Amino acid sequence: MDHEDHADYASRLAQTRQRIADLGLDGLLIASQYNRRYLTGLTATDHDITESAGMALVTRGTFGLITSSFTLNGVEDEIKPSGAQPLLTDTDTGANVLARALSDEGGVRRLGFEKDWMSYATYARLRDALGEAVEFTPTDDIIELVRARKDPAELATIRRAADIANRAFAQLLQDIRIGMTEREIAALLERHMVALGADEPSFDTIVACGPGGAQPHWVPSDRAAQRGEPLLVDFGCRVDGYCSDLTRTVVIGEPDEKLREIYDVVRRAQDAGLAALAAGATRGREVDAAARQVIDEAGYGKEFMHSLGHGVGLAVHELPAVSRLRVSTPESEAELAKVEGIEPGVVVTNEPGIYITGWGGVRLEDMIYVGESGPEVLTDRNPQQIISIAG
Amino acid sequence: MDHEDHADYASRLAQTRQRIADLGLDGLLIASQYNRRYLTGLTATDHDITESAGMALVTRGTFGLITSSFTLNGVEDEIKPSGAQPLLTDTDTGANVLARALSDEGGVRRLGFEKDWMSYATYARLRDALGEAVEFTPTDDIIELVRARKDPAELATIRRAADIANRAFAQLLQDIRIGMTEREIAALLERHMVALGADEPSFDTIVACGPGGAQPHWVPSDRAAQRGEPLLVDFGCRVDGYCSDLTRTVVIGEPDEKLREIYDVVRRAQDAGLAALAAGATRGREVDAAARQVIDEAGYGKEFMHSLGHGVGLAVHELPAVSRLRVSTPESEAELAKVEGIEPGVVVTNEPGIYITGWGGVRLEDMIYVGESGPEVLTDRNPQQIISIAG
Numbered sequence: 001m002d003h004e005d006h007a008d009y010a011s012r013l014a015q016t017r018q019r020i021a022d023l024g025l026d027g028l029l030i031a032s033q034y035n036r037r038y039l040t041g042l043t044a045t046d047h048d049i050t051e052s053a054g055m056a057l058v059t060r061g062t063f064g065l066i067t068s069s070f071t072l073n074g075v076e077d078e079i080k081p082s083g084a085q086p087l088l089t090d091t092d093t094g095a096n097v098l099a100r101a102l103s104d105e106g107g108v109r110r111l112g113f114e115k116d117w118m119s120y121a122t123y124a125r126l127r128d129a130l131g132e133a134v135e136f137t138p139t140d141d142i143i144e145l146v147r148a149r150k151d152p153a154e155l156a157t158i159r160r161a162a163d164i165a166n167r168a169f170a171q172l173l174q175d176i177r178i179g180m181t182e183r184e185i186a187a188l189l190e191r192h193m194v195a196l197g198a199d200e201p202s203f204d205t206i207v208a209c210g211p212g213g214a215q216p217h218w219v220p221s222d223r224a225a226q227r228g229e230p231l232l233v234d235f236g237c238r239v240d241g242y243c244s245d246l247t248r249t250v251v252i253g254e255p256d257e258k259l260r261e262i263y264d265v266v267r268r269a270q271d272a273g274l275a276a277l278a279a280g281a282t283r284g285r286e287v288d289a290a291a292r293q294v295i296d297e298a299g300y301g302k303e304f305m306h307s308l309g310h311g312v313g314l315a316v317h318e319l320p321a322v323s324r325l326r327v328s329t330p331e332s333e334a335e336l337a338k339v340e341g342i343e344p345g346v347v348v349t350n351e352p353g354i355y356i357t358g359w360g361g362v363r364l365e366d367m368i369y370v371g372e373s374g375p376e377v378l379t380d381r382n383p384q385q386i387i388s389i390a391g
Numbered sequence: 392m393d394h395e396d397h398a399d400y401a402s403r404l405a406q407t408r409q410r411i412a413d414l415g416l417d418g419l420l421i422a423s424q425y426n427r428r429y430l431t432g433l434t435a436t437d438h439d440i441t442e443s444a445g446m447a448l449v450t451r452g453t454f455g456l457i458t459s460s461f462t463l464n465g466v467e468d469e470i471k472p473s474g475a476q477p478l479l480t481d482t483d484t485g486a487n488v489l490a491r492a493l494s495d496e497g498g499v500r501r502l503g504f505e506k507d508w509m510s511y512a513t514y515a516r517l518r519d520a521l522g523e524a525v526e527f528t529p530t531d532d533i534i535e536l537v538r539a540r541k542d543p544a545e546l547a548t549i550r551r552a553a554d555i556a557n558r559a560f561a562q563l564l565q566d567i568r569i570g571m572t573e574r575e576i577a578a579l580l581e582r583h584m585v586a587l588g589a590d591e592p593s594f595d596t597i598v599a600c601g602p603g604g605a606q607p608h609w610v611p612s613d614r615a616a617q618r619g620e621p622l623l624v625d626f627g628c629r630v631d632g633y634c635s636d637l638t639r640t641v642v643i644g645e646p647d648e649k650l651r652e653i654y655d656v657v658r659r660a661q662d663a664g665l666a667a668l669a670a671g672a673t674r675g676r677e678v679d680a681a682a683r684q685v686i687d688e689a690g691y692g693k694e695f696m697h698s699l700g701h702g703v704g705l706a707v708h709e710l711p712a713v714s715r716l717r718v719s720t721p722e723s724e725a726e727l728a729k730v731e732g733i734e735p736g737v738v739v740t741n742e743p744g745i746y747i748t749g750w751g752g753v754r755l756e757d758m759i760y761v762g763e764s765g766p767e768v769l770t771d772r773n774p775q776q777i778i779s780i781a782g
Contacts, residue, residue, distance in 0.1 A: 043610070049440040050507050073746075074606035074609065116512045117510065119510060120504070120507075121506040124529065187582075187585055203438065212465065215465035217462070218465065327483075
């Protein structure tokens, strides 16, 4: 059964309308593909900002999806459960369709738009079409903050995505042999995930054998796996739109002292992050700081140059932020404070890492659901000692 | 050998600088991931507009890549052939790094930015950082029009991408059996392309057995292939960044009269498009019109609701446009005229289709290189009669 059958669209819409009203807006134009799907159920994806499958419109009186028959033809049923009304652009521009919907409704003076998800060109086109009557107002994170707290149906879907990734990785461990290339290992893992029921990888799988792992976003190459190197695999899959995101670091043969030590530091940092959540941390920075302290104290602070984690859901990276304050200004402080709330219902990653140029990287990433009674790790945990495979 | 070893970065930069000067600008800030790669060689990809790996900056005195060590670490060699200078954002915001680079250079008063590829949020942040001294000016298609004409190294890479797709499809035809699902067929084809040397599919493979084909952007489902239905496959792969994009429609068993007739109309429309190119068409709309006329005359005009084609290169969809003028206003006329130039060096798709709700679709898509001496079809051509497979 699809996630969409259970989705509580009415609650999502009501929460969105409440937040719109709280901000003194009369409506919101939704450009993010994730927010569009969250509210309307439309599963179409946008691969580039220049190729959007449509925008959603939420005002007091309207809940619409501005799109074309080209997009909706054959998938009309996707948006039925949400009640989104198609506002079709078949015979007019999206800008004119929007302007007409607002003028038909009347009373929409301040219309928000998602400033991070709308191109300047689209902004300018819509602003001109709306004219003086509408104050077209940049907003951020209105729906992202609703999405941060997962409902039971969403959590169930995320569990499936995590479970498939777990099982696919267990299969991969049986397959890996010395001499297989990073690309081959990545392709194999992606195939396992799809065979186990995933729709697709949730992002391009990262496999780094040795030195490549020093680059956190390494793209798999034709380098072959060798004995004794850190073998880092960052992967996940999408199930009914929802993502998993995991990282494991293993070794073929026996780890040397350095690898053993670095793995241990990262694993203890992960414990510290989890412990901070169990102790009731309410801000992402507290969780980040707890893990970072372990790495700092081990002398690898500079080699852990990214955030500890992030929310996961319809997007691989979403709210809440689990990161440090990089630049300490009142503005950046306020910005982080707005998006780092750890509340019951959030799903976050816990992914400390240590990266050493010329040697490679160790990153360990699990997914954690923060429930009313504390954190629950949704993935198999990375074990306390590095997994050694025969190869 | 990688494409990047042959790329004529100096010519790309010189052409870009010429176009910047022609527009009365002192420089251009490049947000598109495709333009960024084209100029600098950086292969990093941006999956969402909110997660950019960096921007390129071109002025009279500067050719820079504004990015972080997080992105560049380990892949510094990618940008060496282009000569792009890293402008690192490790200890400051991208906006401040940009402002400092401009102020160090001096004399940059009008700085263009790519309005279709920059979010409103980024625009506003940069505009504020640049202040009064710089007129931050929206532009479009400056580099896209340079990219439209492929150089020999690019053409060679596109040939490889087309060739791999051709061979993968030939393998797929041996594999397809009645009862295989759309998803299984898509996964198989993608695996063949990767096994033959592709980096990845260039977009999510479309496989539609029967009714789904009525939706041009159908997402493969668990529907099983049945005898006698149109089986539409739209696919391609990426090799060293460059894309192929093909569509084939085949049938398991014998086609009935309707399928035979519709296939014939679409195939003749494709011939007409190709003939228009051979006759020296200089505007995309002429090519579109030639193919569309065949479909109109057969009575299926309303069932061909998309453009005939598009350029292909680093992006699956790029310039030139091969489409009709949808709304006839002086503005839209001027807009189309700017981007539809058919010049020697362009690579375009030729992809007429007929889509019938409840029945399915027939689309035939080949890739065509327009050389000095006329068009050359880069893909295997879709045959004159529909391919019937045993299944």
